[in-house]
Amino acid sequence: MNTLNQEIVAHLFEFWSEIGNQGGFTKTGLGYTSTLAPSNSWPSKVFITDSSKTDFEYIQRSMQNGILPNSFSIGEDEKLIEKLKLIGFKEISRVKAMCLSSNQDHPCGLSDDIVVVGSSKHALEFAAVASKAFGYTIHPSTINALLGHRQFHLYLGMHLGTYASCGMVYFDGDGNSGIHMIGVLPIYRGLGLGKRLTQALLSKAGASRTKKVFLVASKLGEPIYAKLGFETHGSLVSFKV
Template sequence: MEQDEKHIIGNLFEHWAYVGERAGLLTTAPSYKAVMPDGSDWPRRVFDVAGGEALKDIAHQIKKEQLPDAVTFTASVAEAYAPQLAAAGFQPKMTLQGMIIYLRENPPGNYPGNISFRIADKEADAKAFANIAAGSFNYRVDGAVVAHLLGQENKIKVFTGTVGGVAACSGLIYYDDNGNAGLHFIGTLPEFRGKGLAAAMTTRLLQECTQDGKRYCVLHASKAGLPIYTRLGFEPVKEVITYALVA
C-alpha cells in the first residue's frame, strides 16, 4: 500500500474508532473494529479488518444483526481480499475517491464573506450539525453522538456554516495520531446547493488545518464532490470501498 493511501485510510479508520470510543459504541475484536449506534447511520461500519479469513465470521455476525452490514476497505486491501469477499457473499455498496493535499505546497485561499463559520461547542450546535449532515447525505445522524465530540479540539473540530443567519453547511476535521488531518462530513442542505458552500467550507477547514501546522490533509470524495476538491488542489489516490452482503 502506498504511503498516501495509508494516510487516507488510516485517518478514516482512526476517526471512526475515535467517534465510537467517545460515544461508548466501539467494538474492538482481534480481526476488526466496529461501530453500531442505535438510530444512526453514522458511523455505522465494520472497518480495519485484519485478514480476509475474518470475513466469513463477520458475514455470520451481520446476518445475526450483531454487526452493521457495511464493511469498508481501501482499494488495495479490497483487491487483496477479493476471493474472500466473494466467498463470504459481499459485494460493493459504495465507492468514494480517496484524495490528499499537501498544504505547504497548496496553501488555502479565501472564501466568500457572506458565509459565517463556527466551531460547535454546545449541544445545540451538535444538533444543528447533525441535521445539516442528515439532510445533506440523506441518512440518519444522531446529534447525541456528535455532542460527545465537542470540546476535543486537539483531535476533532466540528463546524457549521450559516448564510443569512440560517445553518446551511457542515464540515469536520479529525487530527490523527500520525499528525495528519482528515476532512469529513462536508455537506450542504439541498436548498443551499449551487452557491459554492461546499468549496467555502472546505477552504475554511483547510485554513484551520494550516493554522494548526498540518502538512497532509485527506478526504473521501463522491462523484459530485470530486470536481470541487480537485479545483482546491486535492489529488486522487485510491478509492475507498464499502461492501455489503448480497441480498
C-alpha cells in the same frame, strides 16, 4: 494498496473509531473494529484493520444476524475485493481517497458566516444539517460527544440566517488531519457554500501545521477537491451482506 492509500484509509478508520470511543460504541475484534452508533445511525460500520487475521465468514454471519453493522470498508485491494465477492459480500460503494498534494495558502480565520460548534444546541443543528445533506441519520448525541475534544473541530455554515452547511476537521495521532462530513442542505447547493466551508476547514488544518490533509470524496466531488490541490490515491471500498 499503495502507501498513501493505506495512510488515508488508516486515518479514516481512526476517525470513525475515535468517534465511537467518545460516544461509547467502538468495539474491537480479531483484525477488525466496529462502531454501532445509536439507532444504527452514522458511523455504524465495520472496518478491517488486518485482513490476514480477519475471519470474514464470522463477519458475514454477524452482519446477517445484526451483531455487527451491515456495512464494512477496506482500502483498495483488488485481490481481497474479489475474495470477498466470492464469499458473498456485495460491493456498495467506492469513494476516492484524496490527499492535499502541497502546502497551499487558504484564507486564515473564519468568516462571519462560519460558526464553531461549541454547544449542545449547535450539535443538534449540526446533526440536523448533516442528516439532510447526506440522506442518512446522524444522531445528535454522537455529535455532542465530540464537543471540546482537541482532535475534533466542528463548524456550521450560515446562509440567509439559516444553518445551511456543515463540516469538521479531525487531527489524527500521526500528525495528519482530515476534513470530513462536508455537506450542504439540498436547497442551498450550487451557491458555493460547500467550497467556502471547505476552505475554512483547510485554513484550520493548515494553521495547525499538519503534515498532510486527507479526505474521501464521491466521483462527483473528486474534481472539485482536485481544484483545491488534492490528489487521488485509490479508493475506499464498502460492502454489505
